[in-house]
Amino acid sequence: MKIRCIAVDDEPLALDLISKFIEQTSFLSLEAKFDNAIEALGYINQNDIDLVFLDIQMPDLSGMELARIIDGKKSFTKPRIIFTTAYNQFAVEGYKVDALDYLLKPFSYEEFLRASTKAYQFFEQQKKSESENKAQESNSDYIFLKVEYQLVKVMLQDITHVEAYKDYVKVYLKDKKNPLLSLTSMKNMEELLPKEKFMRVHRSFIINLDHIDSVARNIIHIGEHQITISDNYKDVFANFLSKWLG
Numbered sequence: 001m002k003i004r005c006i007a008v009d010d011e012p013l014a015l016d017l018i019s020k021f022i023e024q025t026s027f028l029s030l031e032a033k034f035d036n037a038i039e040a041l042g043y044i045n046q047n048d049i050d051l052v053f054l055d056i057q058m059p060d061l062s063g064m065e066l067a068r069i070i071d072g073k074k075s076f077t078k079p080r081i082i083f084t085t086a087y088n089q090f091a092v093e094g095y096k097v098d099a100l101d102y103l104l105k106p107f108s109y110e111e112f113l114r115a116s117t118k119a120y121q122f123f124e125q126q127k128k129s130e131s132e133n134k135a136q137e138s139n140s141d142y143i144f145l146k147v148e149y150q151l152v153k154v155m156l157q158d159i160t161h162v163e164a165y166k167d168y169v170k171v172y173l174k175d176k177k178n179p180l181l182s183l184t185s186m187k188n189m190e191e192l193l194p195k196e197k198f199m200r201v202h203r204s205f206i207i208n209l210d211h212i213d214s215v216a217r218n219i220i221h222i223g224e225h226q227i228t229i230s231d232n233y234k235d236v237f238a239n240f241l242s243k244w245l246g
Contacts, residue, residue, distance in 0.1 A: 009055035037061040
């Protein structure tokens with residue numbers, strides 16, 4: 001497993017040293033480096049990053065302010081932080097934003113490696129927990145979805161279809177007028193839902209095969225909803241349809 005990293009520090013020598021340490025550590029991958037937090041935030045918002053080595057004392061936007069922005073993201077995949085700073089008075093504040101570790105400058109490669117190994121163990125445990133949760137959920141009759149600030153138990157048989165909606169998904173339920181709005185991705189939903197019951201038929205739609213009312217050409221009817229089968233999924237759905245028709 002490679003941990004995708006960025007380094008953020010307004011001191012050129014410090015930024016070069018951290019970048020060098022990252023590049024010589026086998027389980028770390030340096031994706032980018034920045035000398036200011038504003039550019040780093042823009043990159044984080046556009047790319048998948050696991051870990052940020054972050055200086056605290058920087059102009060315009062400080063490392064602590066950037067950390068608070070990252071910590072405030074309602075996402076399961078937000079980056080984690082290892083602070084790199086010359087000021088130890090920020091240690092307590094660092095843990096308030098759920099930082100993985102705190103490196104006090106000047107630090108050696110041994111100290112850097114110790115903190116990085118701690119991060120590696122964290123991501124390994126996170127990956128293991130996610131796999132166990134998905135395995136458990138795939139063997140259950142229900143899943144849990146994050147809706148606003150709570151986890152909601154949803155019976156699989158009640159889900160008629162799922163629709164992509166910006167950074168969220170809409171989960172439509174039978175006998176419910178309004179869908180649930182959950183902060184997750186279509187890819188995650190596709191992995192979460194059992195493949196023998198659910199099928200992706202469009203970049204923006206996953207359907208429950210048991211809730212299909214009718215199919216006309218490339219349109220699936222589920223209740224009052226009409227869902228288009230896109231060209232990328234026509235062959236897979238046609239194969240299912242041939243088995244369905246016997």
